[in-house]
Amino acid sequence: GEDVEQSLFLSVREGDSSVINCTYTDSSSTYLYWYKQEPGAGLQLLTYIFSNMDMKQDQRLTVLLNKKDKHLSLRIADTQTGDSAIYFCAERAAGTYKYIFGTGTRLKVLA
Amino acid sequence: SQTIHQWPATLVQPVGSPLSLECTVEGTSNPNLYWYRQAAGRGLQLLFYSVGIGQISSEVPQNLSASRPQDRQFILSSKKLLLSDSGFYLCASGTGAMAFFGQGTRLTVV
Numbered sequence: 580g581e582d583v584e585q586s587l588f589l590s591v592r593e594g595d596s597s598v599i600n601c602t603y604t605d606s607s608s609t610y611l612y613w614y615k616q617e618p619g620a621g622l623q624l625l626t627y628i629f630s631n632m633d634m635k636q637d638q639r640l641t642v643l644l645n646k647k648d649k650h651l652s653l654r655i656a657d658t659q660t661g662d663s664a665i666y667f668c669a670e671r672a673a674g675t676y677k678y679i680f681g682t683g684t685r686l687k688v689l690a
Numbered sequence: 691s692q693t694i695h696q697w698p699a700t701l702v703q704p705v706g707s708p709l710s711l712e713c714t715v716e717g718t719s720n721p722n723l724y725w726y727r728q729a730a731g732r733g734l735q736l737l738f739y740s741v742g743i744g745q746i747s748s749e750v751p752q753n754l755s756a757s758r759p760q761d762r763q764f765i766l767s768s769k770k771l772l773l774s775d776s777g778f779y780l781c782a783s784g785t786g787a788m789a790f791f792g793q794g795t796r797l798t799v800v
Binding site: 619 | 782
């Protein structure tokens with residue numbers, strides 16, 4: 580079935596690292612995405628990874644993929660107050676059109 | 691890169707009134723287009739997607755319909771709104787491996 584799961588909340592102190600976790604279900608070739616949503620706004624694509632990769636790094640963002648456990652994580656280094664938002668994990672099986680989203684993790688950064 | 695325009699940004703409509711939300715895309719051609727609804731500031735529910743002009747796939751039975759009259763135009767409609775149609779509606783455009791979202795329309799049915 581199609582199910583992407585995330586924890587609902589995460590709270591970190593400014594300057595610490597944040598790790599947001601996600602589990603997905605599709606076991607074939609899959610694209611996995613991280614989006615950020617600020618209050619009242621649309622979703623901003625942060626990064627994505629294909630399931631033949633283990634890791635992707637882009638400035639303060641590091642995506643790790645554990646294919647065996649179908650576990651995806653987003654690490655934000657040196658978390659800032661501007662990083663406070665809801666972070667969505669999404670998956671899309673290669674060759675298909677549907678993006679399946681998790682429920683989102685609300686990240687709160689404490690000054 | 692793509693730009694997705696959605697309007698209006700906010701809308702308050704009475705129960706039983708019609709609805710038309712429009713989404714247009716710039717910066718790409720022949721995109722896959724999507725309408726999502728987000729309730730209570732949380733998860734996204736896929737309502738419709740389209741892989742080409744006049745081609746609409748519906749994901750959930752509901753009071754809404756979608757149309758794609760042009761390559762980069764996607765319209766979400768209803769003949770008679772229900773209270774349960776309230777929510778945050780997001781249009782997305784997908785090309786290649788990525789999908790980009792508009793800024794959303796907040797619909798309140800009263």
